[in-house]
Amino acid sequence: MTDNIQSNNHGFTPDEAETLPVIEVLDEDNRLRSQYVDQVHDCLDEDDNEQIYRLVQPLHTADIADLFELTPRDDRGKLALALGDLMSADVLAEINDYVREDIIDALPAGQVADLAAQLETDDAVAIIEDLEEDEQRAVLDILGPEDRAAIENALSYPEESAGRIMQRDLVAAPETMTVGQLIDYLRVRSDLTTEFWEVFIVDPHYKPIGTCQLSWILRTPRSIPLGDVMKRDQSLIPVDLDQEEVALRFQKYSLISAAVVDDEGRLVGVITADDIAHIISEEAGEDILRLSGAGEGDINEPIIDSYKARVRWLVANLGTAMIASFIIAQFGAAISSMVALAVLMPIVASIGGNAGTQTLAVTVRALATNQLTQSNTIWAIKRELYVALSMGVSIAIIAGLGAGYFFTNPILGAVIAAAILCNIVIAGMSGVIIPVILDRLDQDPAVSSSIFVTMITDSMGFLLFLGLAVASNIV
Amino acid sequence: MTDNIQSNNHGFTPDEAETLPVIEVLDEDNRLRSQYVDQVHDCLDEDDNEQIYRLVQPLHTADIADLFELTPRDDRGKLALALGDLMSADVLAEINDYVREDIIDALPAGQVADLAAQLETDDAVAIIEDLEEDEQRAVLDILGPEDRAAIENALSYPEESAGRIMQRDLVAAPETMTVGQLIDYLRVRSDLTTEFWEVFIVDPHYKPIGTCQLSWILRTPRSIPLGDVMKRDQSLIPVDLDQEEVALRFQKYSLISAAVVDDEGRLVGVITADDIAHIISEEAGEDILRLSGAGEGDINEPIIDSYKARVRWLVANLGTAMIASFIIAQFGAAISSMVALAVLMPIVASIGGNAGTQTLAVTVRALATNQLTQSNTIWAIKRELYVALSMGVSIAIIAGLGAGYFFTNPILGAVIAAAILCNIVIAGMSGVIIPVILDRLDQDPAVSSSIFVTMITDSMGFLLFLGLAVASNIV
Structure with a gap:
């Protein structure tokens, strides 16, 4: 070809x-x-x-x-x-x-x-x-x-809007201009930009009505008006649109360049795909840094800024860990009479935390890429429920048999199995529902979801395991 | 403008x-x-x-x-x-x-x-x-x-190489051809592609020697040879280059399109920025899914595939949690005589885990974007050491004072403070060193780092805290 x-x-x-x-x-x-x-x-x-x-x-x-x-x-x-x-x-x-x-x-x-x-x-x-x-x-x-x-x-x-990242140097023409007139014009006007990939066709009010790729212009005879070469259907970027949304439109419509318009719909600038590449990378990379509370996460950031962003997160984490400790403290008598509980309880919390983080990562990405919308939220929650249930059963069986055998206490095995199953399901549900709610409230789901999810999986992990142990009279 | x-x-x-x-x-x-x-x-x-x-x-x-x-x-x-x-x-x-x-x-x-x-x-x-x-x-x-x-x-x-994502339809010309000849040629040859953004200038062996943006061609008089319009300096993409590397080059050099060459340096295809946008998004988004063990993390993936990818991770996690449990079991006597140890120990492990995840996220992103290379590895490790030390001191003071006050036991406060400080430093160091080593070994640092880091922060958290408690004779 x-x-x-x-x-x-x-x-x-x-x-x-x-x-x-x-x-x-x-x-x-x-x-x-x-x-x-x-x-x-x-x-x-x-x-x-x-x-x-x-x-x-x-x-x-x-x-x-x-x-x-x-x-x-x-x-x-x-x-x-x-x-x-x-x-x-x-x-x-x-x-x-x-x-x-x-x-x-x-x-x-x-x-x-x-x-x-x-x-x-x-x-x-x-x-x-x-x-x-x-x-x-x-x-x-x-x-x-x-x-x-x-x-x-x-x-x-x-900040971070289309108006900040657009270029003002562009080439626009009316639809009645012919290909030949345009080429002659481009050759004589030395003050025009040399870096452009499309010509925007505008009406008398300078509103874009179509675009011409330069390749189409080069392949068309001189006498043809640009109005017959242009594509009418185009993605116009509002000048105050957030750069993340701009990047999503470039991805969705496979754009090389796009016209930026003001509130009245007039052409004010152009954004090209090379400006977008690092925004896509930044926005997609940001989620991982936000979910882990690493702030900007730029290795060139001054140490004091990194310290401030991260220590805030660890203090919040200290708070959630204290809630978990408070729950453990309620079971002090049980623990001192059966140390196996202290030995096993971190397993339940840890597995729950990891299962929650998995669902969280999937959900945050799906929200960021517009794959998870109102239309398929119920379906996505059901999907995570099935995944969580099947993982819960598998891990519960392994951990239950292991603990039952090792401590020669089948009831203890049953208790840890039940606690793990429940905690994984709770983790899966909170891992999808919390970010969806934050997104619906126009909050960034990557920023605070994981604090909530960890708090739930830690607390519920200890509560379920120690609570079931006491309830089953094995202590 | x-x-x-x-x-x-x-x-x-x-x-x-x-x-x-x-x-x-x-x-x-x-x-x-x-x-x-x-x-x-x-x-x-x-x-x-x-x-x-x-x-x-x-x-x-x-x-x-x-x-x-x-x-x-x-x-x-x-x-x-x-x-x-x-x-x-x-x-x-x-x-x-x-x-x-x-x-x-x-x-x-x-x-x-x-x-x-x-x-x-x-x-x-x-x-x-x-x-x-x-x-x-x-x-x-x-x-x-x-x-x-x-x-x-x-x-x-x-799979995932430049050869898979390139288009074969392209326009190439010798450097002696004039702008006028090229335009005439493009107008008559109806079988040529209409979707191209640059003309590649090739030598008689079909090796690229330069590129012409179409805007330069449109702005140049008919008589000028393409050799005088083209830019010689260009980024050639080897056909077997991994798509992630291709995406990094597009970002680094702000490319709109780039020539793909075979082993002999001959032009075989072209990659354009719109093909790259979704690869950048995928590759940047992948890290978060890999770090959390969520596999592909696509919400459209069949449930059985999601289950398989994620449960494998939870089983590995069960293994690391068992190592931590084994460590706790060594201190059974201490715990049953002082339940406060069981209440506080998850705090040390949890804070360490979070500090490790922060450093890991920063390091994995820096490696993926080529910001962290051999030249600045030592500097990056020192940087993380300073951040970890300052966070460690802050959190240790808060937790130490809190625990000492709450349990009216200043030595217990000192023990948890020391354990948290050490564990945060260990977390920071393993969070940067482990992914760097994996990267040096040509392994994907996002895939397995977090298992190692969590294992270290959990085990060391319990060992430090319980070990120091026993050593300080407070039990």
Whole structure:
């Protein structure tokens, strides 16, 4: 199915791409080799800026960004200064937010403004939105009036909304324009953006009525009006839509680029798939960090921020553990007369906690990807009930037989089996119902579900096991 | 910064996009409304195929795919048959793998082959690779020889590799061809693909030497050779590269499309950003499911598969819990003479487990996104040590004071404080070191890390607390 144009066999410099020295500094997974990074760091220690420049020059901007992330915090400013003109706007745009702050602090505001002015609006906004207010002011003041207006406009939209991540540089045309007119226009207007993937067809009010992929334009005779080439059906992104929703639309409709419209439906910007890739990754990766209470979870985050985010979670966890301890304390007499209870009780709580976490992970992912909606909630709960019941029976049998045999006490075996079965079912039900309720209440199900679920599985684990043990008169 | 072409004010049908009936069936998060889904299901129950067709006709293919996922398993085949020609190849391509199997089972092999033939190779492969071998044969036999060869070729590459997800339809040209020649060629060759975003420039051996974005071609005069328009520096994807690595390259280099090359460096296909979006989401979402032992974690997975994946994990967990129980059993005498130990010991284990999970989540994400490499491993371990120490001290003080006060036993308070501090540090260290070692051994750190970490934090929690209690002579 490959289509190609036959080569005419002259004027080539074959294999040129393969001789790029970039390849030598990357390992098989396309990451910077540690030997290479060490070499740069050694030069930094020796203040050998010339050698640093030579080493870094062949790198792609994305790799220079990685190099900064792999450089100790105190040396980042020094590296930025050593790189001179290699320290381009694109490098700055691709760097981790926390690492970027270190670098910007080391660069004069004038240079930061120069770098920001070279960027497309979305990247410039990403850099400027993280600055302190006075630094923001300083950078904005240096920018030209047009850039400043565009960036201030972007900053007026909510954080993490389409308005923050869109580009304003785009190409729009009326539907009566012909393919030939468009091509002529694009050739003469040198001030137009060169980075666009679709032409948006707009009405006289600048409202999008269709899109043309550039490939369709290239394949169409000059005389045809764009209105006959365009696709009318399109996904318009409201400018205040949350970036997570934007990412979901790109995935759902397999978009390469999409028009962003304001409240009146007028075209104000464009978002392209390359801007979306890291948002999808971030949003999908966030759930795991939130479920485990690890905050932002960025390894470049200052230690104090990581400490604050995580310790809050552990304090909450201390609270739920104390509830469980309080339950155990009610059974003090039983435990001191039958130590086997103390030996076995953590098993019931632990298995319940794990079963709950499994269901929680599945439910949080299904909610985040819009696979679990109101239409199939009842079905999903039933599904988890069946899974939990079958797992509960299996684990209860193993644990019950094991405990009964080991302590030569079949009733104790029956007690732990019953407690495990019930706790796994409770875990499964709370693992699906709690995040669904939080989602229905417009809360992020990943943030607080696991505290509730662990509290329930711990407490119920001890209560069921110790309660059944006392009730069965084995103590 | 917006560039646009002024409208010339005639021939418009404004607001046409807004009158698309699609909008009415979607909620504010762009998901199918449950009322709408119920309506379709009611028609299915009444076998009112005409009404179903009318209801579904205005939907985007991605929404039809969602409708199938929201339809009970037994009704999916019925819905597919009711939709007739709305059941297009694109719908099939966008449907969840498990749900697709239900539908394919309901459709005759001839229709499946017809649908597969309409698709681009990557989508056709995604459908066919999931079929049973005899079904695969049946479908392949019906396809034309060219399509069959392309799909068989794709199936010869490893699962989840670039060769499986690439499209073979692409446009390649020699660097001596001019912009004008290319445009003329594209206009006359009706058999060429209409879906492409870049033209690949190849040498006589069909090795890529550069790429041209279509926007650059559109903005360049006819007489200029493509060699002067193209960008030489490009990211070539080896055909056997794992899709996770492909996704990382798209993110790292902000790619819209990339050339795929075989072992000899010849151009064999193209991967575009829209194919990558769902892979990024899947791969990032997978970690949370793996860390919690939830297997594939797809809510459309058959219950028996979910049961198998998850119960295996709970059995392993039962094993680690038994090790912890064995440790507790060694301190039976201490516990029966001082029940407070049984009351407090789960706190130490639980806090350790949570601290370990936090570090694990951060480390697994950092490894998956190539942020944690050999160059900064030592630094990352030190970082986690500092975070763990500061959290350990904080939680130890709270828990120690609380326990000492509540049990009016300051030594008991000191014992639990020391045990918690040590266990949080152990948790932090194992939470970073274990996944790093697994990654270095080319194992997926998300799959088995948490079993090891939980085993360590549970066992050490009980051992430290009970051991210190006995050693301090408070029992």
